[in-house]
Amino acid sequence: MDVFPNSTLTRFPAGFHENDELRSQFIRALLLQRSTEAQVEVAGASGILKVLVRFWHDAQAVPYDVAECLQSWLSLRDAGFEIVTFDDASASDYIAKTFGPRHVAAFERCNHPAMRSDYFRLCYVLTAGGFYVDADDVMTEGLWSTLYEDASLKLQPLCYEIPSGIMIPVVEIWDPDIPTEGRIFYVNNNPLVAPPGHPIIRRALERATSALLKGSRPKDIQSTTGPGNLTAALAAHARELALEGLPRDFELMRRWDRVAETRWDLSYRADKRNWRNVVWS
Structure with a gap:
């Protein structure tokens, strides 16, 4: 039996995903809900392309x-992966060819490389699927095959403690007894592993596009194109699945660290290429 049955998820009101506190509570409930996650019907293969982006x-x-x-x-090439790296120019070309002027305009309104990276990955994974990973991640144990066992969208859950300004170790966020006050539960937008056309990615891209094209250029990267945006899309989608009694088509990963980890001691983090160092005027 689920720790939190679907009725717990459906108690959240329509539109709750745009409220930071309610969204965090919902993600917490998802984490504690036992389920046969990623119940996606596939026949012999995941349907996710072996492309590292x-x-x-x-x-x-x-x-x-x-x-x-x-x-x-690079060792993924031995496992049959194609490895591609985009930059501003090639990403803009890709968006122009696969979407059109509206999405190109949204990409051009991304006023920091981190924001353009956020936006591009949604465009690419929606159209082509595959395995997106940030440029500052390094492979650890390389257990990537666990991400290709089915056709679900793979997402990394996280928890940030506001008073201390620290991230809670991922292994702890699944504990039903950990404190929740002053903590934000959400999902990262790195990595993204999905088949093309996933509804969560589609919703996240549309939400980001609408925000970027509305009024002055958004300055909050996290909520406009980053993890906050993806978390809102996940929460809205997961509630809809619960209302319809449908299984999850996504997986909240427990051990991404067995695939990769973020390298924090990088030179670019000391300058404005790191979005955390930008002071918006």
Whole structure:
């Protein structure tokens, strides 16, 4: 039996996913809900392309330490992966060819490389599917095959503690007894592993596009194109599944660290290429 039956998820009102506190509570409920996650009917294969996709805004100026992160994934070629890295120009071309002027305009209104990376990955994964990973991630144990066991969207849940300004270890966020006050439960937008056309990615892209094209250029990367945007899309979709009595078509990963980890001691993090260092005027 589920710790939290679907009725718990359906108690959240329509539109709740646009409220930060309610969205966090919903993600917490998803984490505690036992389920046969990723109940996607497939026959012998996941349906997810073996394509590893990355983004660095300037292909001619990739920092040496970021290049080392990118190179850590090259062994995937031996497993049949195609490995591609986009920059601002090639990402814009891809969006123009696969979507059109509206989405190109939204991409051009992304006023930081991190935001363009966020937006592009949604465009690419929606149309082509595959395995998107940030340029500052390095392969660890390389257990990527666990991401290809079915056709569900794979997402990494996280928890941020506001008073201390620290991330809660992922292994702890599944514990039903951990404190929740002052903590935000959400999903990261890295990695993304999905078949093409996934409804959560579609919803996240449309939400981001609408926000980017509305009024002045948005300055909140996290909520406009980043994890906050994807979490809102997930929450709305998961509630709809619960209302219809349908199984999940997504998986909240427990052990992404067995595939990869983020490298924090990178040179670019000290300057404005790191979105956290930008002071918006």
